[in-house]
Amino acid sequence: MTGIAALARGYRTGGPSPLDVVAAALARIAADEPRLNAVSTLLHVSAMAEAARAARELAAGQDRGPLHGIPVAVKDLFAVAGVPTKFGADPVFHGNPQTDSAVVARLRAVGAVIVATSQMLEFAYGAAHPSVGQTNNPHDPARTSGGSSGGSAALVAAGHVPVAVGSDTGGSIRIPAAYCGIVGMKPSFGQVSLAGALPLSWTLDHAGPLASNVADARTLLGVLSGAALPAHPAKLAGLRLGVIAAHRDDDSVTPDMRRQFDAACARLEARGARLIDVALPHVEQISAALMLILLPEATAIHARRLARAPERMAEATRLQLDAGALVPAAAQVRARQFRTRLCAAFAAIFTDVDALLSPTVGFEAPHEDPPIEQDGGSSEMLCTAPANLAGLPAISLPCGTSASGLPLGLHLTGPAGADARLLDIAEAVEAALR
């Protein structure tokens, strides 16, 4: 689908109207659903009504900004008033919200048109529920679109919506973005309100945008966070990009990913960026600390559901929730102590570099989402989890393809609170790699 700016321009200059664009989006999504399994609820009636309202308002000169009349998909853990929230789970766990989540309220306030709630892994916890199934990758439907925001990623990558909203606890926006060849950003911790969203881990969860380009991700993040993020174009010349060798050289990084990563680094260097090897202390312990926080928090969040109908959960979800109850309190405290050390280490690194550069995931989209209790699950989050643990903004950009033609992702991480600056850098990197 055309990007936000072109659609918005068309709306205001006699091009296709919000009604045309939203109707076409709904038709394409419905037609492609047997292939992708990306939609939880398609909102035909309300979306057309919202599109008609946007068309009327724009015709009357009542302009609510760049998302006015733009079709958006929202991961099915953000409450949409009057629409069942299914969480990728069995119907016994579905909700019927009467009020919008903060994210949805912000979208509505600027006239965005919510066309669908998007499919996700069960409770965003790493496994597809057997009654729901996984969301398939638009580049190869035999493979996963990634998780847990796979529905949002697939809808953007297939061109059905220009932008979508996801959530990210260990990489759940950026991993599907990488697998699907689009842009996905996890902002700084607390940048986007999670009110009205089903949590997975209170201290690791983030909401953010998925888009086909950085500019659209910036526009959506500005709306979600309630403050526009104006662009101040970054120059690659002199930009200091840190590379963590332990990420670049990890065994999980395939030769295809390494080749594309090295090629991206070479292009950035050719345009004047300085690539600097940096050491992140205790990088090997990051996944361990993340799991020791994630598992007990998730178990606390889902305690009533687990007590009520454990047999209605995917086996992997149930196992993780069982195990989370058995993590000793002292282990959880140690993980949070580790987080303090990690935040300090990142702060020191960002005195020497402007952003960190790595693969998003070391490999192309697998056929199925790897369970998080296996080594493959941990390696999937190797480069994304540090930003969750430290609350840093991070973004995945397309970075070429594997030999089999599947997308790969490049990951940029910035200092806490420097979301706008990270977007500036990402836009410069995106232009250099285009």
Next chain:
Amino acid sequence: MNLETVLAMAAAAGVTLSNARAEAALPLVLAMQRADAQLRALELTEPPSGPDPVP
């Protein structure tokens, strides 16, 4: 760690687990134990923290 240990941990945590559920959870519980051992080895002295939300 073995099945009995997992059942004892569950009892201490006030969680009811059948033998079959405890056995199924054992690999993940062991993985968490290994994860904690990695952090213990660091002899952390820092206070536990957030992350802090963006102001």
